[in-house]
Amino acid sequence: MTSPHAIEAEYDLVFAGGGTVACVCASRLATAFPDLKILVLECGPTTKDNKQHIQPGQFFTHLAPTSPTVKYFVSKPSVYLAGRSLAIPTGRCIGGSSSINAVVYNHPAASDFDDWENDFNNPGWSSKELIPLLQKVETYEIDPKKPRHGSGGPLKVSYGGQILDLAKQFVELGPKFEKDRPLTDDGNEFGTASINAFHIIPKWVSTNGRRSDVAHHYIYNKDWKNLSVLDGCRVQRVVFEDGIATGVEYLFDKQVYPSAPQDIRTVKARRLVVVSAGAMSTPLVLERSGIGKKDVLEKAGIPVIAEVPGVGENFQDHPNSVAPYLADPNTPTLDSLFRGEPETWGKMTEQWERDGTGLLATNAVDAQIKMRPHPEELAELGPDFAKYWKEVFANKPDKPLFWLCALGGLAGDQSAFPPVKYMCTGCFMGIPASRGYVHISSSDPYADPDFYSGFLSNPVDILALRWGYKKGRELIRRIPAFRGALIPAHPQFPEGSAAALTETGPVPLDAPKVVYSAEDDKAIDEFLRKFVTTAWHPLGTCAMKPFEMGGVVDSKLNVYGVKNLKVADLSIPPSNVNANTYSTGLAIGEKAAVIIAAELGGRL
Template sequence: MSTPHTIEPFYDIVFAGGGTAALIVATLLATALPDLKIAVLESGPGVKGKFEHTTPGLYISHLAPTSKTAQFYFSKPSPGIGNPMGDRCAGMCVGGGSSINFMLYNRPSASDYDDWETKYGNKGWGSKNIIPLLQKAETYDIEPTKVNHGDSGPLHITYGGDVFDIGKQYIDVGSKFEKNRPQSDEGSGFTADSINKFFQMPKWINKDGIRSDVAHYYYYNLEFKNLAVFDGVRVNRVLVTNGTATGVEYFFDKRVHEGASKDLKIVSASKLVVVSAGAMGSPLILERSGIGRKDILNKFNIPVVQELAGVGENYQDHPAVFTPYYADPETTTMDAIFRGDADFVAKVIPQYQKDRTGWLATNGVDAICKMRPHPDEVAQLGPKFKKYWDEVLKDYPDKPLFILMATGGSPGDAPAEPTKKFICHNTFLSYAASRGYLHISSTDLYANPDFDCGYFTDPADIAAVRWGYKKAREIFRRLPIYRGPRLAAHPQFPPGSPAAWDIEEKGPVAFDAPVFTYTKEDDEAIDKFSRDVVITSWHSLGTCAMKPRDQNGVVDSSLNVYGIKNLKVADLSIPPSNVHSNTYATAIAIGEKAATIIAEELGGKV
């Protein structure tokens, strides 16, 4: 059988995973410490110069069931949802999520990082330390001198090469209808000033209309003599001898290298092993290595190397509820691309290649609002929400309850009605109270794990998305391009309900039209709908939490796995608590911070 890579037997540092955080850490260390010899083992394919990765408008292609650039995970039935097998995917390619995500430039609040430091004892992980790292990583081309933004980093941010009708109208109508939620030119400034504002969504797209990912702007654009990144290499487990990580066991992944040998091989690490396979992958590697809950390891006859009860626990995401509406037939949307219309894509490629504008130069998401109840609105969410509000949000004015987002097109509905145009609303929860878990289900690396997403098991979460549906409904039906709801994809209200849709409503209502009122039965209909259709935002985190060991922590504030020398975890599995935004920015922050920590420990500086 063929051997796709020549992986030497010895390196100083070996990374298990080559996603966003891993590539940042590896490239910064390789630059700062040129005498180090570093290997990155990534299970997915390389992405260098590939049109489907660098072209923004093709992002949805990576979510296709046949995708070789994403790893899909399926939750078991959960008591909070009616859609038990919804898939969660994680980037499975060089650069990880940064190479396939939706490119939404959406950063957390300062208090999100401050919580990591003050509530969980992680010194050096507060906002005063993390914000400068995010500034260092970016060039905010929209306004480089803007407070808390960067002007010379490798990752560039613009509004993309096109702005759709839905974005402009959503900001205009939303800010007028929600009288105490005005327009703003800043939605990611880390402060309360970014909350309850309608704003245009920046994107991780550079001035040349190309995806701004870690793979191309930390790694492929530079030459490294001391760093090797190997694609299609899957790590089975970390090797631990006398309490010290000494290397990893790997094989060539059959999805990338079909004809390669599947024999297990070993690569040694003289200084450090860094597990960086993401929130979905890292806990599984640790468990296969004998690090985790004793009962789980015993079930699969894995010798216990270090018992850590927190491995695979604390799973968090941003549960999302999408609601589609029909749009005027002349509206610009992403529906043809969402349907996978190859003829349409072929037709718009020349425009993109000519001047980097049009459908392929954007993602169709141009407007959002990070919404938080004003004090006089809290009662609208009901008594089951009040405890959550008092404990989690009330004292933190920079924390939104959820993000309301408007999209030009509807991925789930465009294939069902190919002659229609859609606009879509998305409510995704910022700090879901519910928790899930993720553990190995066998020693077969290709087996779906024992995974429970845990969505909506806490009543505060369902109350939040119910309020979000009501808010979005009133804004959307006042948009000039609105042409009625897609009734089959909305709550089924009881006959005669005051909240029922008027089937004759085929266009926008008057701006001052009465708002819907809701009975208890109407609320129950919204709740059932939300449980049935909820999906992931692909923002998984927390499964190897950076917390004290007696609080089910897995790593300390220097990212060391408790009880094991020369072993760290550096990726989105380490956040002890959630961040309200798309997680790309936080993955960048973790990568930059991990590089700083490791370099200092090895006598260098990044």
Template sequence: MVVLPTFDPEYDIVFVGGGTSAGVTAGRLAAAAPKLRILILEAGIWTKDMLKYIQPGRYITHLLQPTTAVTHHVARPSEHLGGRSAIVQSGWCVGGGSSVNFVLYNRPSASDFDDWASEYDNPGWSSKELVPLLQKVETYEVDPSAPTHGSSGPLKVSYGGFFSETGKQLLDIGPKYDKRRASGKDANAFDAGSVNIFTRWAKWCGSDGKRSDVPHYFVYNQLGKTGLSLVHGARVKRVLFDDKTATGVEFVFDNRVHPGAPQEIHTIRATKLVVVAAGAFGSPAILERSGIGAVEVVKAAGIAPLVDLPGVGANYHDHLFTVAPYVSDPEDDTFDAIYRGEEEEWAKELTRWATDGSGKMAANGVDASIKIRPFDDELEGLGPEFLVRWKEHYANKPDKPLFWMSALSGFPTDHSKLPPLKYICAAYHLAYPASCGSVHIVDNDVYTPQDFEAGFLNNSADIAALRWAYKKGRELIRRLPLFRGAFPPVAPEFAEDSPAAFKDTGAVEVSAPDIVYSAEDDKAIDEFHRKFVATTWHSLGTCAMKPRKDGGVVDSRLNVYGVNNLKVADISIPPSNVNSNTYSVALAIGEKAALIIAEDLGISGV
């Protein structure tokens, strides 16, 4: 007999999705109004007090199949990727990405939020309003007195429990090689001084070694104490309406989370509000199954249209990510043994973590990074195909970098077919790819994969930017004392007689000349990216907050156009991309949504 979670037939507010934003919003509202009846319906699994979701160093286990904690979205094959299908993972558990991500602490540029307010007509969403919300949510243990950081929030930020030799060497060698890009203390300070500095990188975990996820600090600690309830493994089919006023939802118990669960439809009424917060993939799907979306998409799925909103499922964005591995010194203490699942290494690190919260289980191998913005005299090296994009998006906003880059201690991938080496990687993702995609339902079945067009590399400006990023990363890595040469299986295929061919088997001098690349070498780098560029797990934008006439789905109060008592409040609402890992953005959206809903309902103290 299958034992399923219980629930009441009616609540004041129903949250469709229990990820980062929903957890923050629901948690804040429940704390401020303990008698408010709030239900979170999460499609994925339970995570409370489980080490696999508390220990940051286990992040790699959530990305490799088989796993129950994430969903793997397979995009259409793309000519821009040499016929490959991009695969994008998203959280499938209470807490969403906050429970399974890399715990990388990376906040946006102030101009990203300001763009939302000024360029997309969203009053109240500028950096002036949102930065204080990010301060509110965190305790920045690195330096609680830092001006734009928080000192008393529930989520802890620290350097973690392990400082890799890779990170130490990048901090030492980077500024010596690239003298215009100096050492710095804070690349997350919301100003132009945050770019072009080499810094030690913080993590979303406390000095106790525990992951700073949302459910353990906003949700689980309130169950049974306030009016907040949570049902996991509940896959919402659609929002219910009386005319065009949202009145509740229909869902089935997910047969992956609850094997053998009857697939009958359950109905829950929401007397005040339905909040869709199922992420960049889930939120547009639920809206479309509810009849809200492009008429042709909804009709093709066999659903009666309710509101024609062509922006639903459009505007899909991610950060294009590449990991370029090189061979490291065999004595380097990298994360590779963890990635390979070596029992002795795991036992050692689990003991360290259990003893004092230190070690690789309290870390991620990303210990030093830089947000790189080209100087004027470097723009020529990016090529003419990028200059138009530069003038449109970057030139007048000096806090916007072109890409984020780190030297990784280890190669975070499936090692089953790799030689048992030690690796050091140049990892880089574009902060604002011009490429864009879409995601839509194809029928009315909640289990049918969506029609997903990732859009990766469908704009030539991104090819040019990645090419330049690869070159910058290679020059940095080949100067690190740990460097022991190329790893040809995952590298551009340069001609043997090219000056760019891999010849170094040890670190070069810091003052060594940069490699000179020919047009053929550039083509090899471009092909490398078509073969290996991937997601940064930063999907957003598919229910964009902007004017309806411009393809918007929600207004600045998060209300879905054309209906009542229905909001979307998650990472699907950003109208444009952000220079950050999306966890921080989802937190800001969650905090802002709590304030908006509290104001709508006359709740104080949020």
């Protein structure tokens, strides 16, 4: 096979990575500057018109370890995870994670963005600047007049093609049980009204049941003359002349184009290289290019271009605890799709083709609350948690402690369990205290990195998730669709414990709350260490903050120590956000376009 793409020798801008942020940023710039020639190199395959990337209900099919559209990053085993490794999936295709994600729509707290500006000296990154950019990306089909949402953006937001009954029960019952936590019709207002309020979750799905990914809504929908977004092109490194980035080296990805030549090629960038390979891969591209911690580079035999010790540090995600329960056999869930049962697949495909509704037009993640402990509840979290609370949350009333949702089905491998209906609570902590790192282990662009997740290494994270488990259990065991716990996948409470689980339910609304002993708490902690998982939200590994604080890029996204090189993706947040991270990625993509446009002498 000859070259799969005709690639010119030079472009104005070259993006390394063609995922969420790159597609948004490149398409905005290509529209604003018709004479600017832009190249986006993506290592994964194309997604154009592929139902697997259009039907939201197919999100879980990408998570199969053999999927060609996902890349798993496997951490070192950790004592904090009962000796386990953690496998973090990221999108590997044009559109990146936006084209495989679970389409949950959530905005961060406004104070999350303000922290970026105030605590890390990043003028221009406050909520005042970023909220309008989030409005620009969306059409909030649920109610376009809602003040904190958008009405003319390329990405559609709706409740998807089916809201599951068990979710309706969850949001209806929630306020009755948690009396000071009401129901709201908008949990994404960026203010305190969205905190401690039950609501149905919007989705990055149009009312006609299509996924709102960036590939189909920013790239494939236009006939570009000045923008080339190419699949199967793996960036090896950025090339420099006298500390100025002048292009990138790439090769054709051997998984996407197995018979393409495997030689390393160079493409020049006249004005700028932007690395947008995502929070797990961007630090690896920088390190392969000679930017990073000296000892990491030396170990891999890479000459140092700029010593930037923050590269690959500050890894964060949202530690996520999923507790599975048994559901009423007659309540709709996604289980039969998860198990690949042909009859349901057939029926649901027909329904989706007919009118864009049904289980293939949803993600079964329909009900949530962004929960923040009331002052009297803080005592339940214990004195060890109090200091962290004071530092991070106490003066920022729009920050929840965690996101708690009800899921209709048990995603993942069900082979060890009976083929029945399930539902789960999912609980992730928005601002965990633990940190990890990701570094290259060699100069080979296919090599697995040296990755430590740091999950649960700080004890405050486990205190928050322990409380979240208890809160979720109290709520879900009261909803009519509840039929007991999937006991092997829960804490193993000691014999005779008052917290023992059963395979029966539901309990009445006024049933007494479960009382947990110190032994029971220990069992929950062991359960968390054994089962806690990624929320699929890695970030922070090339943080935008002052160099002396461990920063990698400045507030204009320039990489320290070199010229004509920027980073734009989820690796730049200097601190975490209280939400699923797609919206933050979109805001970064739009903001990067604004910054670059200004430097090119234009305005977006």
